[in-house]
Amino acid sequence: MNIVVIGTSYVGLVQGACLARLGHSVLCVDIDESKVARLREGVVPFFEPDLEEIVRSEMQAGRLSFTSKITEAVMIQPAVIFLAVGTPQSENGAADLQYLKAAARDIVAAVQSTALVVIKSTVPPGTSKKVKEWLGSDFEVASNPEFLREGKAVSDFFNPDRIVIGTTSDRAEQLLRDVYSGIFTQVFVMSPESAELTKYAANTFLASRLSLINEVANIADHVGANIKDVEAALGADPRIGNQFLRAGAGFGGSCFPKDVLALDHAAREHGYAPKLIAPIMEVNLGQTELFLQKIYNRFDNIEGRKFSVWGLAFNAGTDDVRESPALRIIEKLLERGAELCVFDPYAMASGRLVLGDKVTFAPSMMDALIGTDALLVLTEWEEFLYAPWNTIAELLSERVIFDGKNFLPHKDLRDVGFEVFGIGLN
Ligand code: UDX
Numbered sequence: 207m208n209i210v211v212i213g214t215s216y217v218g219l220v221q222g223a224c225l226a227r228l229g230h231s232v233l234c235v236d237i238d239e240s241k242v243a244r245l246r247e248g249v250v251p252f253f254e255p256d257l258e259e260i261v262r263s264e265m266q267a268g269r270l271s272f273t274s275k276i277t278e279a280v281m282i283q284p285a286v287i288f289l290a291v292g293t294p295q296s297e298n299g300a301a302d303l304q305y306l307k308a309a310a311r312d313i314v315a316a317v318q319s320t321a322l323v324v325i326k327s328t329v330p331p332g333t334s335k336k337v338k339e340w341l342g343s344d345f346e347v348a349s350n351p352e353f354l355r356e357g358k359a360v361s362d363f364f365n366p367d368r369i370v371i372g373t374t375s376d377r378a379e380q381l382l383r384d385v386y387s388g389i390f391t392q393v394f395v396m397s398p399e400s401a402e403l404t405k406y407a408a409n410t411f412l413a414s415r416l417s418l419i420n421e422v423a424n425i426a427d428h429v430g431a432n433i434k435d436v437e438a439a440l441g442a443d444p445r446i447g448n449q450f451l452r453a454g455a456g457f458g459g460s461c462f463p464k465d466v467l468a469l470d471h472a473a474r475e476h477g478y479a480p481k482l483i484a485p486i487m488e489v490n491l492g493q494t495e496l497f498l499q500k501i502y503n504r505f506d507n508i509e510g511r512k513f514s515v516w517g518l519a520f521n522a523g524t525d526d527v528r529e530s531p532a533l534r535i536i537e538k539l540l541e542r543g544a545e546l547c548v549f550d551p552y553a554m555a556s557g558r559l560v561l562g563d564k565v566t567f568a569p570s571m572m573d574a575l576i577g578t579d580a581l582l583v584l585t586e587w588e589e590f591l592y593a594p595w596n597t598i599a600e601l602l603s604e605r606v607i608f609d610g611k612n613f614l615p616h617k618d619l620r621d622v623g624f625e626v627f628g629i630g631l632n
Contacts, residue, residue: 207384210235210284210321212309214245214272216252216359216460216526217326217352218290223257224363226264228388233282234272245272253525253552256360276312283321286381287313288350289337290326299467300475301330310340319344322381325398326352328405328465330472334372334398348373349398350382351405356459357523369393372401406469410483413462415450417489423453423612423630424496433630434612453629455497455584455610456490458520458529463487493629494534497610500627501539504606505580509543514578514602516571517585517610518550518557525552527560531610532584540564549574551587572601580606586613595622 207230211222214236222234236242241251248262264270273279279287291305306327313323323345325334338347349372354362368391371382379395386393396404423433433453441448457463470483505511520530527533536546546565550557554567568574571589575581575598583590591614599605605624607614612628619626 207231207286207381208282208284209233209385210279210282210287210317211290211326212236212276212287212312213290213292213305213327214238214241215290215292216254216356217354218288219245219250219261220254220257220354220359220363221288221290221326221352223260223264223270224360225385226267226270227260228386230269230385231282232264232270233279233284234270235274235276235279236272237274239274242272242274252556254359255357255523260360276316279313279317283318285320286322286324286385287317288324288326293327293329293468295464295467299471301328301464301468301472303329303333303336306333306337307340310337313345314341321345322378323347324350324378324382325402326350328352328409328461328468329402330406330468330475331399331402332472333402346373346375346378347398348375348378348382349401351401353405353408355521356526357521364389366391370401370404371395372398374398406465406472409462409465410469410486412450413457413466413490414482414486416457416462417486417493419451419453420456420493420629421489424493426630426632430632431630432632436630452612454493454531454612455535455629456493456531458531458534460526460528463490463529491534494531494538497531497608497629498535498538501580501582501608502542504625504627508539510545511543511580512545512547512578513539514568514574514581515546515548515565516550516574516581516583516590517553517587518548519553519585519587522586522588525550525556527553527556530585533557533560535582535584535610536561536565547574547576547578550585551589553585572597575601578602579604580608582608582610583614584610586611590614595619595624599623 209230209232211218211234214234222232226232250258291309293301296302334347334349426433437451441451473480518532547568548565549568549571607626609628616626
């Protein structure tokens with residue numbers, strides 16, 4: 207099938223490259239000419255496991271190409287056009303739909319109305335209707351939200367838990383079933399509004415789980431319980447399940463914080479004031495503060511104190527630092543006059559864009575430790591787990607580790623003589 211994907215950030219590029227791997231002919235469109243030029247050379251502008259290999263091999267096979275001109279889409283006569291442009295958070299918390307509107311305008315000017323327009327971007331319920339108004343009545347519009355995790359996006363694309371199709375049209379449903387015919391999973395067909403709400407609800411649900419387990423971890427800190435033991439026993443109940451149950455210093459990323467606020471905003475716009483949604487983000491921000499408090503309690507004077515930081519990315523497997531708790535923690539320590547030496551295996555360039563010269567960027571995780579008092583571990587990269595702790599004990603002037611992800615082997619570290627702080631670990 208001939209397919210156009212508009213937008214080549216995380217969602218659009220994974221969608222385009224993986225659809226090509228399924229055998230479709232895919233043209234990816236992005237208004238950013240320099241990005242398109244790099245993609246044409248097979249360079250993916252961010253780190254996502256396996257993606258660059260797929261982009262290169264699919265380009266070589268002639269199934270994947272890139273352009274900055276939507277008018278080129280006319281030439282391939284697409285059966286389906288996926289809209290995968292950004293829907294950033296606007297000042298009042300609502301999703302900003304300006305890029306979606308611009309893309310719709312481009313489509314009307316360039317493409318035949320026989321193409322099915324599918325919204326892949328995360329959008330508030332009711333957006334499919336708006337896009338149809340922008341496009342005009344000749345176009346059919348469907349919703350098909352994505353559920354990809356950064357760092358695992360390619361594997362999530364090929365092994366999804368479900369595909370959600372939001373349409374009331376048999377033709378649109380059949381086209382989307384054909385698009386994904388190489389993927390074996392459950393397909394849920396529903397109205398566009400339900401599909402759009404499913405996406406927001408999924409992220410809000412997951413974020414609420416994290417805030418709830420973080421609250422339990424904070425209680426564990428006060429009552430002397432161990433959150434790891436609690437997580438294991440809680441997760442054994444199939445009604446609760448053991449995924450997304452790891453407490454830490456707060457969650458981040460480009461989706462959860464934005465989508466939780468956008469759902470709250472969308473509900474209020476439609477006349478319903480949710481009671482449970484806003485506190486999810488309050489707890490999340492408070493979680494970072496509670497973690498910082500552990501550092502302030504251990505070192506009463508932060509001014510001039512030197513800390514090494516391992517991990518900048520909001521999640522292991524990505525170089526994305528958007529809304530990363532690591533950056534929130536770093537900024538707060540800098541405000542109090544700390545000196546920081548940071549390392550991340552993949553997110554150094556993106557970290558540098560945000561932090562500039564406010565911190566020192568170390569060439570390796572071991573270099574980051576030199577001359578520092580204590581270590582903060584803020585992203586769950588596997589290499590941090592298997593660090594040479596005996597050597598590290600000699601490098602840190604005080605043997606103190608703050609584990610913002612509760613993932614280090616705390617008992618082993620204590621055996622080597624470290625003082626280790628996590629969240630709710632007693
Ligand atoms: C999320 C959704 O999982 C995905 O389905 C949706 O399409 C986009 O938003 P993403 O934000 O990329 O994906 O990553 P995810 O793996 O969900 O992690 C989000 C945050 O939660 C990270 O900061 C992560 O470290 C944190 N997290 C996750 C925890 O703190 N504890 C956990 O148990 C799991």
